[in-house]
Amino acid sequence: MSEHAGTAPGSMPSRASLFIPLVVFLIILALLWRGFSLGDPHALPSALLNQPLPEFALPVLHEPGRVVGSEAMHGEPFLLNIWATWCPTCRAEHAELARIAEEYGVPIFGINYKDNPAEARRWLARYGDPYVFSVVDADGSLGIDLGVYGAPETFLVDAEGVIRYKRIGAVDRRVWDTKLGPLLAELRDAS
Amino acid sequence: MRPDGVLLRSLILGLLLIAGHGQASSIDVYEFDTREQEARFHALNAELRCPKCLNTNLWGSDAPIARDLRRTVATMLREGHSDREIRNYLVSRYGDFILYNPRFTAKTAVLWIGPFVLLFLGLAIIGVMIRNQRRAARAGDQLMTPADAERVARLRAELRQDTSGAASRS
DSSP states (O other): OTTTTTOSBTTBOOTGGGGHHHHHHHHHHHHHHHHHTTOOTTOOOOTTTTSBOOOOOEEETTEEEEEEOGGGGTTSOEEEEEEOTTOHHHHHHHHHHHHHHHHHOOOEEEEEESOOHHHHHHHHHHHOOOOSOEEEETTSHHHHHTTOOSSOEEEEEOTTSBEEEEEESOOOHHHIIIIIHHHHHHHHHHO | OOHHHHHHHHHHHHHHHHTOHHHHTOOOOOOOSSHHHHHHHHHHHHHBBOSSSSSOBTTTOOSHHHHHHHHHHHHHHHTTOOHHHHHHHHHHHHOGGGBSSOOOOTTTHHHHHHHHHHHHHHHHHHHHHHHHHHHHHHHHHHTOOHHHHHHHHHHHHHHHHHHHHHHHHO
16 A cells, blocks of 8 residues: 555645645736736827927917927927817816916916817916917827827927927826926926 | 729728727728728728727727827828838837737737747646656556566456356356
8 A cells, every 4th residue: 555655746746736726826816916006098108208399380379370390399398288178177287287387487388289279269368378379280180290199188398399208188286296397307407 | 983983982881880880980081092092091990009999990989089090091191101101100109009910029029929938838838747647657557566466467367257257157
């Protein structure tokens, strides 16, 4: 009897191999944990990070005869905000943009994205205009050049016109305090 | 437009409408100079992903951005850009996300190689298991000493006698 017990290695699993299912389970658990804690699946990394702003030539919202390009914005670090009157979230972030422009003196430029210019001008008259100026991107072609897929989006651009950060969705107090604000301070220190 | 072109178009339109909600959105009309351009337009729209809607291609999406991208693709095709140029342009704007068929890069290598690694791992595990079993079987053969073998043979013979005896009795 005794010479037959445990005579066939592999026929009876060794003690260590009993733990294999547990280990597999833990690996799957870790993967799922990571997958579910990724947060917003819409948050794509911007392909344009550390790339110069794309070239454009678009009319200014309040002076339709004046066509500007990105050079009109260069000189110091600035924010570039994509907004529209049809976008409720833009309305929600509007007060925060005004606060940022006033308290930090950072120039904010607007891209009025796929909107009606007359309505856009009325909107700014009613809710205040935090922008140095807004350009009119009527058909969204600058939006595509910027990899925009909705409004609002906000770019932080350095003095040379290189994109340093992209915020998808509203800029609120928390985003400003944790991300945009510190990055702006960094850019200002560097220049 | 040639009459067969009209027929084809209405056929495609009808099919798109029948195909249901997801497809019915893409009924904007695009004009192309050649059939070949039109075919490439359809192929590109099928393989490009709508950035807004996570799991729909450009055809299937009603999002404004999908419509804009379809228009961009159509414009670039008419301007004579190659499929590769159009894909490159969109990837430079929206990242790899826009491609349903991701390119082989350092970032996507795990997607492409991962399944083969897993397959190889599975085969290796099966191989090791088979080898262990064979080894165990061989070890089992050797375990019988000559005395054991003699005893087994004797017992087998007795068993045969017993059963044949029982069969003749009944």
